[in-house]
Amino acid sequence: MKQRFCSGSVSIFYVLILVGLISVLFAFLEAARVSALKTNVHLLTGQAEDAVYASYQPELWEQYHLLFWEESGEGNTGTFPEVCNLQKDAVEQNWESQQFGHNFFFLQAHCSKVEVEQYQLATDDNGAGYYQQAANWMRQNVAEDVLKTVLQSVTESKTDGLEQRGELQEQEVFQALEQMDQSGKTAQTRELPEETGNQEQTRVLAEAQEIKEAEVDAGKTGENSRVELANRSDLQNPLEWMKAVKKNGVLALVMPEQNVSNKELGQTEGVNHTHSAKGSWQQEKTASVTDRLLFGLYCRAHFSDATQERGDRALDYEMEYLIGGKNADQENLKAVVNRLLLMREGANLLYLETDSTKSQEAMSVALALTSVVANPELAEPVKHAILAAWAYAESISDVRILLNGGKVSLVKNDTQWHTDLKHLGDALNTSEKNTEQEGLSYDGYLQLLLWTTSEEKIRQRSMNLIEQNTGVCMNQMAGKIKCSVEYEAQPLFWNLVQLGNNEIGSYHFAEDSEVCYAESKK
Known part of the structure; x- marks a missing residue:
């Protein structure tokens, strides 16, 4: 036990x-x-x-x-x-x-x-999430040297104020015409002055007198006779020519033989209208200059323009829509072409004012025209108006070249100048064959215009295009x-x-x- x-x-x-x-x-x-x-x-x-x-x-x-x-x-x-x-x-x-x-x-x-x-x-914070994704994708797919080149182009192009200068130039032309018309009313029976030895001045005096005689013979007065005579290749008063061609519309001047798209956006509301849905994410990162440039490059890579149409899109001129903001392709193209003309007018006049030969040629024409109306005191302002009209003719030539796939330098020299004051009508026949190897293409000028457009508007318009093309709701x-x-x-x-x-x-x-x-x- x-x-x-x-x-x-x-x-x-x-x-x-x-x-x-x-x-x-x-x-x-x-x-x-x-x-x-x-x-x-x-x-x-x-x-x-x-x-x-x-x-x-x-x-x-x-x-x-x-x-x-x-x-x-x-x-x-x-x-x-x-x-x-x-x-x-x-x-x-x-x-x-x-x-x-x-x-x-x-x-x-x-x-x-x-x-x-x-x-x-x-769509939150004006499309901040979409904007950041677009910039990040472009950052991974563009070379650093290309980015530096484009950044230098848009920041050092010195295009600020050129469009405003172009508008002032056009006003100057019309003011000079009005002053000459008022002076001409008191000198309609005045005879031609004797030749002074300046052949250029004598030639223009004769042309001006021939215009007046043609008006009297035809029994025509007013704007209709002025337009017809200004378009004649053998009788070209620069101021009358500019006033006449502007009546044709900008698209008829730069794209006479090209079919312009008639596409329009529907009436459905896009992201440019107010949305009720909003997220709750706290956005901390702010956009930098580099991000803005990358977003511009993203738009160039994913949206078409007038030189590279895509038939499967709601609009053919998408880049023009980002800049113009209209619902129709034609209206957007008109807006962009008009801005390009104004920009080129300002740049071209800056060159003309520095070229003594061309300035003297404009002064000879101005003296001849003001002598016809017996008011030589108007010679100086008329000279500036003639230079503005000449710059306008060169601008038409520039935009035609751009739309035909050519390049145009921001700042021209004598070898890059295409128009002649004696034959301004030749600007309507310029093609890409007249272009230089240096300069910016149409795509490059769109980038400059995009840079001056409100970033908020570009985000909204680009998202609106995405909605129209894909059927999604951003x-x-x-x-x-x-x-x-x-x-x-x-x-x-x-x-x-x-x-x-x-x-x-x-x-x-x-x-x-x-x-x-x-x-x-x-």
């Missing part, structure tokens, strides 16, 4: 020690399992993010290299149920794939909740989505050493899921 009792007491002692050791072992195993569960749910969250990244809107990427999630539900309430369901399904599918042959898996964790905390739509495109993901897992080893009736609750884990198409994943 005694020996049997001693043997039994020793066995109970060892059993208690063994139970304690097993409890400690299971505690370590459970702690290790909890740590592994945290790692596993982090991996599951990353895999769920990848599922969202892979579900981008395909049309935007194929045509415009933009990555956005499209919430296809009616109305955007900010909950993004499709994103939440996609991530839940991705977590469950990834968890099921880890169960090889339906064997027991130690790291079972179920996604219990996915909730959107913040998101950014493409205010339903999310570029950034931040979600909170909750997981639940049941204890395993603790259940084997549970003491008493107290049940051990489940484990809960929380992870942040952030989908950001505009930036690369870390």
Whole structure:
């Protein structure tokens, strides 16, 4: 009996020690399992993010290299149920794939909740998300030296004020014509002055007198006779010629033989109208000069212009639309051509004023014209008006060259000058054959005009074109989505050493899921 009792007491002692050791072992195993569960749910969250990244809107990427999630539900309430369901399904599918042959898996964790905390739509903050994506794509696809060259071109072109100068020049021409008309009323019967030895002056005097005689013979007065006579190749008063050709319209002057697109945008509201849907993402990054330049290059790469039409688009002249903002191709092209003419007028007049030979030639014509109206005091202002008309003729030649695929220098020299004061009408026959190898193409001049256009308007108009061409709605495109993901897992080893009736609750884990198409994943 005694020996049997001693043997039994020793066995109970060892059993208690063994139970304690097993409890400690299971505690370590459970702690290790909890740590592994945290790692596993982090991996599951990353895999769920990848599922969202892979579900981008395909049309935007194929045509415009933009990555956005499209919430296809009616109305955007900010909950993004499709994103939440996609991530839940991705977590469950990834968890099921880890169960090889339906064997027991130690790291079972179920996604219990996915909730959107913040998101950014493409139209938020004047299209900041769209703008940043476009700039980032161009940054990865343009050489640094090309970027520096374009930046230097737009920042050092010295085109500021040229358009305003061109407008003043045209006003100067019309004012000079009005002054000459008033002076001519008192000198209609005045005879031609005797030749003074200046052959150029004598020639122009004779032409001016011939114009007046032709008007009297034909019995014509007023604007109709003036227009007809000004268009004659053998009788060209520079001021009358300019006034006459401007009546034809800018497109008839620079594109007489080309078919102009008649496409127009529909009446449907685009992103340039106010949208009710707005995201909650806090935008911190501000656009830099480099970003603005990159966005301009992006527009050049993805939108067509008058020299490279695309028939499958809502508008053929998309770059012109970004600058002009009209609903019709013709109106946008007119706006751009008019701005180019004004810009070139200003630049061309600056050159003419520095060329003494051409200035003297203009003065000879001015003296002849003012002598006919018996008011030589007008010679100086008429000379400036003639130079302005000459600059206008050269501008027509420049724009014709650009639209035919040629190049035109911003600042010209004598060898690059195409028109002759004696034959301004020849400007209407200029083609790309007259161009120089140096200078900017039509595409380059569009970049200059784009640089002077409001950045906010360019963003809105470009997104409007994207909507028209793809059928998507940009205010339903999310570029950034931040979600909170909750997981639940049941204890395993603790259940084997549970003491008493107290049940051990489940484990809960929380992870942040952030989908950001505009930036690369870390």
